[in-house]
Amino acid sequence: MSENVKRDNPPRPSLKSLEDKAVWLSFVLLAIGLHVFEATLPSLGPWFKLGLANIMTLLALVMLGARAAFMLAIARVVIGSIFIGTLFTPTFFISLAGALTAATVLVILYKMFPRMSLISLSLLAAVAHMSGQFIAVETWFIQQPAIYYLLPPLLLLSCISGWINGAISSYIWQRLKKERL
Amino acid sequence: MTSENNHPKTDTVSFRQCLKGTWTDRILLVFLLIGIAFLWFQIEKTLSHGLPTAYVYHGKTLLASYPLPKGDKVTHVAAEGEIGVSDIEISKHGIHFVSSPCTTHYCMLSGHKKHTGSVVACVPNHIMVVIRGASDDTQPHFDAVTE
Numbered sequence: 423m424s425e426n427v428k429r430d431n432p433p434r435p436s437l438k439s440l441e442d443k444a445v446w447l448s449f450v451l452l453a454i455g456l457h458v459f460e461a462t463l464p465s466l467g468p469w470f471k472l473g474l475a476n477i478m479t480l481l482a483l484v485m486l487g488a489r490a491a492f493m494l495a496i497a498r499v500v501i502g503s504i505f506i507g508t509l510f511t512p513t514f515f516i517s518l519a520g521a522l523t524a525a526t527v528l529v530i531l532y533k534m535f536p537r538m539s540l541i542s543l544s545l546l547a548a549v550a551h552m553s554g555q556f557i558a559v560e561t562w563f564i565q566q567p568a569i570y571y572l573l574p575p576l577l578l579l580s581c582i583s584g585w586i587n588g589a590i591s592s593y594i595w596q597r598l599k600k601e602r603l
Numbered sequence: 604m605t606s607e608n609n610h611p612k613t614d615t616v617s618f619r620q621c622l623k624g625t626w627t628d629r630i631l632l633v634f635l636l637i638g639i640a641f642l643w644f645q646i647e648k649t650l651s652h653g654l655p656t657a658y659v660y661h662g663k664t665l666l667a668s669y670p671l672p673k674g675d676k677v678t679h680v681a682a683e684g685e686i687g688v689s690d691i692e693i694s695k696h697g698i699h700f701v702s703s704p705c706t707t708h709y710c711m712l713s714g715h716k717k718h719t720g721s722v723v724a725c726v727p728n729h730i731m732v733v734i735r736g737a738s739d740d741t742q743p744h745f746d747a748v749t750e
Contacts, residue, residue: 511706511727512726512727513707516726538627539624539625539627539628541621541624541625541628542627542628542631545628545631545632545635546631549635559724559726563726563727563729564660564662564724564726564729564731565662565663565729566660566662566663566731566733568658568660568722568731568733568735569722569724569731570646571646571650571720571721571722571733572722573642574639574640574642574643574646575643577635577639577642578636578639581632581635581636581639585622585624585628585632586622588624588628589618589621589622589624590618590621592621593616593618593621596616596621
């Protein structure tokens, strides 16, 4: 009898697992919100955005792990693009390339240097994000290396935004840790 | 011993403290800035030779090249790309996308560019205009170069 019950009802997920899923989902929603909000802001330039949604990727990385951070980066670009109306346009592919590059760099650095601060992680991810976008533009669209002439000033701006996003993530993470205690 | 002592004490960190970062963060930032400055310098050095000339590309194909005029002469280039024709104006003010078939119009919003190394691109239309050569006014200027 008890075996039949076990066969019919799969084991319940643990409370920790459910909590992590709920946290991940709330991060995805916040990241999409930030992604859409940023799209409505006046741009500092045609190639530059603040990357506020990366704050959620950073938090997902330290709270939920590498896989969750990677999935969040993909989910927010895809779902955010549906809301903005840029799905499968060049903007979408450039954004996805940037987000995937940044997430990959984040995950590798976090695995290699677990004690690295969020600001350092964010700085390097921002630089990777911008570089990934340029590689995508050069490879798929413009096909001229001259496009890289635009890269140095935008990398400078990326450093500033990366630092600020890292500081915001660090602040939120400190507060969340305190709440959890 | 009170129950409070059983919990590790956490200090509240202000946002200002977080914004300062650690020494490692600062050293990393300095290295990044040095790398970016070096890259920028190398690009500027590579481009600062010859007359400032606008090169119009569609993908890998060079569609046209025009020296930037000094007078009131205005040249319009109709560059046919993936989704239509982009109208590019070349004048003493520099290069400028007058119209483009893309939806975002980032290329048009980029305004006039006239310095060496300036790039204006319409990504959806695969059109790019780049200025190469010295932006030094003391150099001799030609209306056009023919072979």
